[in-house]
Every structure is written in structure tokens, then in C-alpha cells.
Amino acid sequence: MAEDVLAPLAGKVLSVAVSVGDTVEEDDEVLVLEAMKMETVVYAPLDGEVTALAVKVGDQVEEDDTLATING
Amino acid sequence: MAFVEQLGILSVTPGMVAMWAIALTLLYLAIAKEHEPLLLLPIGFGILLANLPLTGLMTPEEGLLWRFYRYGVEWEVIPPLVFLGLGAHTDFGPLLSQPRLVFLGAAAQGGVYLTFFAAQAFGFSLEEAATIGIIGGADGPTTIFLAAQLAPHLLGACAVAAYSYMALAPIIQPPIMRLLTTEQERAIRMKKGRKVTAREKLLFPIAATLVIILLVPASAPLIGMFMLGNLFRESKVVERLAETAQDALMNIVTIFLGVSVGATMSADNFLRSDVIFIFVLGLVAFAVSTACGLVLAKLMNLVTSDKINPLVGAAGVSAVPMAARVVHKIGAEANKKNYLLMFAMGPNLAGVIGTVIAAGIFLSMLGG
Numbered sequence: 001m002a003e004d005v006l007a008p009l010a011g012k013v014l015s016v017a018v019s020v021g022d023t024v025e026e027d028d029e030v031l032v033l034e035a036m037k038m039e040t041v042v043y044a045p046l047d048g049e050v051t052a053l054a055v056k057v058g059d060q061v062e063e064d065d066t067l068a069t070i071n072g
Numbered sequence: 073m074a075f076v077e078q079l080g081i082l083s084v085t086p087g088m089v090a091m092w093a094i095a096l097t098l099l100y101l102a103i104a105k106e107h108e109p110l111l112l113l114p115i116g117f118g119i120l121l122a123n124l125p126l127t128g129l130m131t132p133e134e135g136l137l138w139r140f141y142r143y144g145v146e147w148e149v150i151p152p153l154v155f156l157g158l159g160a161h162t163d164f165g166p167l168l169s170q171p172r173l174v175f176l177g178a179a180a181q182g183g184v185y186l187t188f189f190a191a192q193a194f195g196f197s198l199e200e201a202a203t204i205g206i207i208g209g210a211d212g213p214t215t216i217f218l219a220a221q222l223a224p225h226l227l228g229a230c231a232v233a234a235y236s237y238m239a240l241a242p243i244i245q246p247p248i249m250r251l252l253t254t255e256q257e258r259a260i261r262m263k264k265g266r267k268v269t270a271r272e273k274l275l276f277p278i279a280a281t282l283v284i285i286l287l288v289p290a291s292a293p294l295i296g297m298f299m300l301g302n303l304f305r306e307s308k309v310v311e312r313l314a315e316t317a318q319d320a321l322m323n324i325v326t327i328f329l330g331v332s333v334g335a336t337m338s339a340d341n342f343l344r345s346d347v348i349f350i351f352v353l354g355l356v357a358f359a360v361s362t363a364c365g366l367v368l369a370k371l372m373n374l375v376t377s378d379k380i381n382p383l384v385g386a387a388g389v390s391a392v393p394m395a396a397r398v399v400h401k402i403g404a405e406a407n408k409k410n411y412l413l414m415f416a417m418g419p420n421l422a423g424v425i426g427t428v429i430a431a432g433i434f435l436s437m438l439g440g
Contacts, residue, residue, distance in 0.1 A: 008411035027408070035413060036393050038400060043409055063414070
């Protein structure tokens with residue numbers, strides 16, 4: 001089952017910790033967003049393989065934008 | 073001989089030297105520690121200048137800094153312009169998305185009113201007590217606005233206290249938040265609010281202006297400029313004005329505001345036994361306001377099924393966005409997938425408006 005990793009809030013992508021093809025476990029760090037001068041870590045919602053990465057460092061994202069897709 | 077008499081060094085008083093130490097401490101905090109440098113640097117330097125002998129800088133009708141203070145602060149020009157910039161910078165979306173959180177911003181003014189009564193009990197006049205109470209909102213421009221009208225001799229101390237507590241929110245608030253909430257409450261993940269449309273955001277500054285100013289006319293200078301700035305932003309047709317208000321104009325007025333506030337802090341005004349009371353009472357106001365927001369959030373949870381994380385109540389003080397960041401951080405400690413930042417911005421923005429309304433109420437009760 002594939003699940004999208006959604007942006008919990010609007011912000012800028014500061015770093016991306018995974019690449020397509022990586023295997024992640026639930027609660028692993030996927031990427032870090034910067035919103036209002038604060039770093040917010042976004043975690044994997046489930047165990048699985050990263051099948052798509054929709055953003056890169058420096059991208060501005062809105063709340064609920066898809067950041068990555070994980071196939072569990 | 074005349075030249076010798078004109079030498080400043082012969083007129084230095086111990087009070088001045090003490091104020092130099094305070095000025096240098098603020099400059100150190102601003103430059104080395106980067107605590108609110110945009111404000112503390114000009115304030116610190118203003119204090120230094122105001123406490124050098126024979127300069128005439130604060131001489132009424134003549135001095136340069138006196139003119140900055142008189143026409144900028146006393147004439148109520150600069151604090152409203154700061155609010156213009158804040159309005160242009162502010163997205164009211166988080167507040168409109170969860171209107172029930174507005175109550176938390178109102179509750180967190182509890183410390184302001186409580187301290188107003190406490191300060192009177194300590195022997196401060198009504199005007200002084202109101203000015204000290206407003207520190208509880210931890211809102212610099214509102215504190216300065218009110219102090220200039222009601223108790224100009226306390227302006228420097230109250231402004232520095234308000235800015236200090238705003239900067240110290242990450243130190244002052246977490247112990248209170250942990251004391252009044254359980255681990256489970258802090259871990260509550262809130263349901264997302266509804267999406268706010270562009271039209272709602274556009275109409276908000278106009279509707280808010282009408283409602284608030286019709287109820288509390290004395291809040292008009294701050295609320296009026298705040299909402300005008302916000303209309304610049306949300307109308308999308310005057311981006312140049314929105315940009316100037318929040319950027320260039322804000323920077324310009326910050327320079328004059330900082331130096332003027334510093335310049336009010338002469339040794340005579342500041343080295344008084346009641347200044348220490350101001351800092352203590354201001355801290356109490358800020359702590360009580362934080363607690364009031366937390367407690368109301370917990371009470372609201374008793375009657376609502378859609379649970380509120382009580383931490384967001386602590387953002388009801390108006391230290392934007394410091395208090396919201398603190399909430400986000402403490403919430404994430406309890407549950408790392410807890411993203412409270414935007415939820416906390418709602419009460420935080422309501423808190424700004426709440427503190428301005430409190431100032432307006434004090435002004436209409438006590439203003440001459």
C-alpha cells in the first residue's frame with residue numbers, strides 16, 4: 001500500500017534525508033522543513049520503500065502538499 | 073576655564089555610570105548573544121547617549137533624541153507604524169481556520185488585568201499600574217503606546233521588560249506549560265482546521281476594524297494601522313505598499329523607536345526602587361497570562377469532543393511568533409509528530425489583538 005508523506009505545515013525544504021529506492025521505517029526522518037525560522041522534521045508514516053520524492057532542497061511547499069510517496 | 077567647565081567628564085554622576093553598565097549589557101546581549109538585536113542594539117545605544125553629561129540630547133524643544141521621542145513616540149506615530157508593518161506581515165489564516173482558539177488569546181490577557189490590580193496594591197497609581205500590567209502581553213509597541221499616554225516616566229523600563237520577556241519566552245513559558253499540563257495532554261494531535269479562502273482573508277481586516285474600533289475606539293491607532301497593513305497584504309493589488317510597510321518602513325521606524333526608548337532611560341528615570349517592581353510584576357503578568365491561556369484550553373476540552381492541545385493556550389500572550397514556536401517545540405517533545413506551530417499562531421494573533429484591546433480599555437478608562 002502506497003502512502004503519501006504530506007507537509008504538516010507550509011515552509012521551505014531545508015534538507016532531504018532519503019532518496020528514491022531507500023527503505024525507511026516508520027518514524028524515520030524523511031526531510032526537514034523550515035517554517036517561521038523553525039526547523040520541523042517530517043517523519044515517515046509507515047515502513048516501506050520510498051518510491052517518489054516530490055520536492056528538493058529549497059522548494060517552498062504548502063500545507064498538505066505531497067512531499068514523498070512510500071510503498072509499504 | 074570655560075573649556076574645562078564644558079568638559080563632560082567632570083559632570084559624570086555615579087547614576088550615569090550605572091546606566092552605562094546597563095547600556096553595555098544590552099549591547100552585549102544584542103551583539104554577542106543576538107537577543108532581539110534589532111531592538112536591543114538601538115535601545116542600548118540610546119541609553120548610553122542619554123546618560124552622557126551636558127549633551128542636551130534630551131533637552132525639551134532642542135535635543136535630537138527628545139525630538140525623536142516627542143514626535144515619534146509621544147505623538148503616537150511610531151508604534152502604529154510598527155503595527156502597519158506587522159499587519160502587512162501577518163497571515164490571519166490560522167486564526168480564521170479555528171475561530172474557537174480566539175478565546176485563548178482573550179484568556180491570556182488575564183495576567184494583564186490581574187497585574188493591574190496587584191500593581192495598585194503595591195502603591196502604583198492607576199496609570200502606572202495599567203502600564204505595568206500591559207507588560208503581561210509581552211508586546212513591545214503596545215506597551216510603548218500605552219506608557220507614552222499614561223506613564224511616560226516608566227516607558228523605558230516597561231518597554232525593556234516587555235521586549236525582554238518576549239525574547240525570554242522560551243525560558244519563562246516551558247516550566248509553566250509542563251506544570252499545568254500532563255504528558256498526554258501535550259501529546260494531543262489537533263485536527264486540521266478548515267481551509268480559509270482568499271475572500272475571507274480579504275474581508276477579515278475590514279470586518280475586524282469595524283467590530284473592534286466600534287467597541288473600543290481608543291484602540292483605533294494600533295488596530296487601524298494593523299488592519300490597513302493586513303489589507304495591503306490580502307488585497308494583492310498593492311504589493312509595493314505591503315512590501316514597504318513590512319520591510320523598509322518597519323526598519324526605519326525601528327531605528328527611531330529603539331533610540332527613543334533608550335533615550336527615556338536616564339539615570340533619574342530608571343535607577344529607582346520601583347523599577348525592580350516593574351520587572352517583577354511584569355514577569356508575574358507574563359507568567360499568569362501564559363497560565364490563563366493553558367487553563368482555558370483545558371476547560372474548553374471538558375466541553376468539546378474535538379480536543380485542543382492545551383499548550384496552544386500558552387500562545388495567547390502576544391509575543392509573536394516566539395510563543396507559538398515555544399508551543400510547537402514543547403508539543404513535539406511530547407509527540408514528535410505533533411506539529412502545533414500553525415495551531416498556536418491562531419491564539420498568538422488573537423493575543424496581539426487582545427493586548428491592544430486591553431490597552432484601549434485602559435486608555436478609555438484612564439486617559440486624560
